[in-house]
Amino acid sequence: MIPKRIASVLAILILMVFPASAVSMDPMAIIKAPIDTVITILNDPQYKVAGTKSVQRDKIWKIVKPLFDFDEISKRAVARNWKDFTDAEKAAFADVFAHFLGNTYIDKIQGEYHNERIVYIGQGFYSDVYAEVRTQIVRETVEIPVNYRMFKNGDGQWRVYDIIVEGVSLVKNYRTQFASILRKEKPAQLIQRLNKKLTEQNKRLAENG
Amino acid sequence: MSLLAVFLLMVSTVWADPSEPLTAMPPPGEEDTVPYAVVPYDPFDDDGDDIYDDEGELLETVADPISGFNRAMFVFNDKIYFWVLKPVAIGYRAVIPSPVRVSIKNVFYNLLMPVRLVNCLLQGKGKAAEGEFGRFVANTTVGVLGLFNPAKDYPELNPPEEDLGQTLGTYSIGNGFYIVWPVFGPSTLRDTVGSIGDWALNPFQFMQLVNVDAGALTSGTTNVIVYGVRTVNDTSFRIGDYEALKNAALDPYEAFRDAYIQNRNSRIAQ
Numbered sequence: 462m463i464p465k466r467i468a469s470v471l472a473i474l475i476l477m478v479f480p481a482s483a484v485s486m487d488p489m490a491i492i493k494a495p496i497d498t499v500i501t502i503l504n505d506p507q508y509k510v511a512g513t514k515s516v517q518r519d520k521i522w523k524i525v526k527p528l529f530d531f532d533e534i535s536k537r538a539v540a541r542n543w544k545d546f547t548d549a550e551k552a553a554f555a556d557v558f559a560h561f562l563g564n565t566y567i568d569k570i571q572g573e574y575h576n577e578r579i580v581y582i583g584q585g586f587y588s589d590v591y592a593e594v595r596t597q598i599v600r601e602t603v604e605i606p607v608n609y610r611m612f613k614n615g616d617g618q619w620r621v622y623d624i625i626v627e628g629v630s631l632v633k634n635y636r637t638q639f640a641s642i643l644r645k646e647k648p649a650q651l652i653q654r655l656n657k658k659l660t661e662q663n664k665r666l667a668e669n670g
Numbered sequence: 671m672s673l674l675a676v677f678l679l680m681v682s683t684v685w686a687d688p689s690e691p692l693t694a695m696p697p698p699g700e701e702d703t704v705p706y707a708v709v710p711y712d713p714f715d716d717d718g719d720d721i722y723d724d725e726g727e728l729l730e731t732v733a734d735p736i737s738g739f740n741r742a743m744f745v746f747n748d749k750i751y752f753w754v755l756k757p758v759a760i761g762y763r764a765v766i767p768s769p770v771r772v773s774i775k776n777v778f779y780n781l782l783m784p785v786r787l788v789n790c791l792l793q794g795k796g797k798a799a800e801g802e803f804g805r806f807v808a809n810t811t812v813g814v815l816g817l818f819n820p821a822k823d824y825p826e827l828n829p830p831e832e833d834l835g836q837t838l839g840t841y842s843i844g845n846g847f848y849i850v851w852p853v854f855g856p857s858t859l860r861d862t863v864g865s866i867g868d869w870a871l872n873p874f875q876f877m878q879l880v881n882v883d884a885g886a887l888t889s890g891t892t893n894v895i896v897y898g899v900r901t902v903n904d905t906s907f908r909i910g911d912y913e914a915l916k917n918a919a920l921d922p923y924e925a926f927r928d929a930y931i932q933n934r935n936s937r938i939a940q
Contacts, residue, residue: 537712565918573910587713602772602819603907610714623712628936629929637731637928638920654920662917 488592488611488619489584495524496579503574514571514669521571522563530620531559533612537622538635542643550648557655564662575600592619731931732858733847743850744923750853751912759905766906773817774903780809780816785871789832793840798829830940835864839938848927856930 499521502508508517535555536543546554582595590613598605608625623632642651734740763771783806790799805821805828812820821827838860846859857865869875874893919925 562918565914569910569914569917573914591713593714601768601907602775610712627933629932633932634925634928635920638924641924642920658920 487584488609489581489594491611491619492528492594492596492609492621493581495528498524499570500579503570515666518564518567518571518666521567525567526559526563528621529559530612530614530622531555531562533614533620533622534558534562534632537632539639539643540636542640542648545643546648550652554648554652554655557652557659561655561659561662564659564666568662568666580604589613731928732845734927735847736849740848740850740927741923743852744926746852747850747855748916748922755902755905756909759902759909762902763906763909771903771906772819774899775907776809776813776819777816778900778903779819780806780813781873782871784873784876785834785868786829786832788871789834789837789868790829792834792837793832795829795832797826798832801827801829830937833864834867835861835934836938838864839934845931845934848931856926858931858934861934 502517502520502524505517507513532551532555535551535558538558539546539554543551578599580597580599582597584592584594586592592611594609594611596607596609598607606625606627609621610623610625611619611621614620623630625631639651642654646654783802787799787802787806790796790802804826808821808827809816809819812818835858843860845861849857849859849862851857851862854865870879874896915925915929916922
């Protein structure tokens with residue numbers, strides 16, 4: 462009896478001391494918890510009232526944002542041209558790009574959420590620091606594969622650096638667009654373009670409540 | 671209780687684990703050929719694809735010599751979507767209950783089995799071909815002529831959807847160039863050839879090809895109506911997806927071109 466009790470006390474102690482080691486090894490759990498919370502918020506009747514959309518959006522953004530490494534996403538999307546950005550431009554770009562992506566996709570799930578289910582299919586590790594979590598959005602009869610590519614950052618935390626929807630990499634999709642703009646324009650102009658889109662977007666979202 | 675668990679999970683993820691390696695570095699040997707600072711390293715990308723050539727010139731994901739025509743057709747299709755297809759699909763979705771729409775989708779999918787089966791065989795995918803055939807048998811019998819999808823829960827009966835464009839792709843035939851067809855949308859030279867081949871294998875067309883006279887079933891009008899119903903029915907499940915990708919783009923035309931090519935490449939790789 463006694464060894465068993467000691468063992469369980471020890472187990473609890475270990476869990477208390479190393480809670481992160483168990484979790485940080487599992488990128489899927491890191492994705493799953495916030496997504497489940499977001500779905501709870503999307504289903505929450507208090508946000509079905511008119512005029513609560515922006516509150517809901519802010520709440521979702523706060524939950525989702527820490528999952529992503531927007532500096533890494535920006536760097537990968539701009540690719541080779543990233544070296545032409547000054548440090549200030551890099552920061553400005555990552556900031557506006559993050560808000561632009563957040564607005565776009567949260568607005569989309571707010572407007573079109575129809576009891577989709579998320580199925581967690583599995584995760585693959587390329588190495589200790591690269592992993593891919595495979596999920597599916599199931600909507601009536603349509604299954605949309607969504608894969609989250611993650612890396613372990615300098616602080617040892619898993620962060621998303623790319624999302625692959627139906628085989629289409631978000632980062633690569635923007636890479637093509639950014640590259641053709643940066644062929645003709647300076648980094649500052651690209652940031653300005655994004656800022657303009659963000660302003661329009663914010664205005665439109667504000668009008669829709 | 672579950673909320674608490676979620677909270678704990680979220681809090682605990684914030685703690686760093688000092689025993690883990692600290693930096694995300696590409697595996698050794700990789701840095702020599704692909705400098706991380708220049709090409710963002712992604713181990714899940716087998717092509718590692720840089721969008722620049724050695725001289726630093728921008729490479730296109732697909733040749734687009736008729737981009738003037740394509741951009742015009744892109745605008746045309748965009749108008750068709752917003753002015754015709756979307757309102758019709760919204761009305762259709764409001765009137766036709768979800769189970770009926772799902773059944774319509776199932777019937778079409780079942781009828782087009784020969785297209786997928788032949789392409790599985792052309793690609794030497796025996797297991798997938800068996801899966802397609804098994805699915806057809808199950809859904810035609812137990813599933814009452816394809817209205818229902820009892821094969822749904824058996825992964826081996828749900829192989830990835832093959833078509834002739836993908837088959838040609840696996841034969842190392844390139845895209846040729848990008849084409850946006852009015853009404854039918856994005857394609858490439860290779861995929862257009864593929865679609866024409868697949869079209870011949872759809873049941874109505876096939877009857878006509880082998881000179882079976884099924885009256886109205888084989889008429890051109892029927893083909894158009896069937897295509898229309900199928901498009902509206904499919905769209906009724908995906909309203910909002912097109913808008914999302916369009917709103918997320920700085921240059922929608924380029925975004926859709928790239929998305930089309932990426933999606934096709936990933937299907938060919940499957």
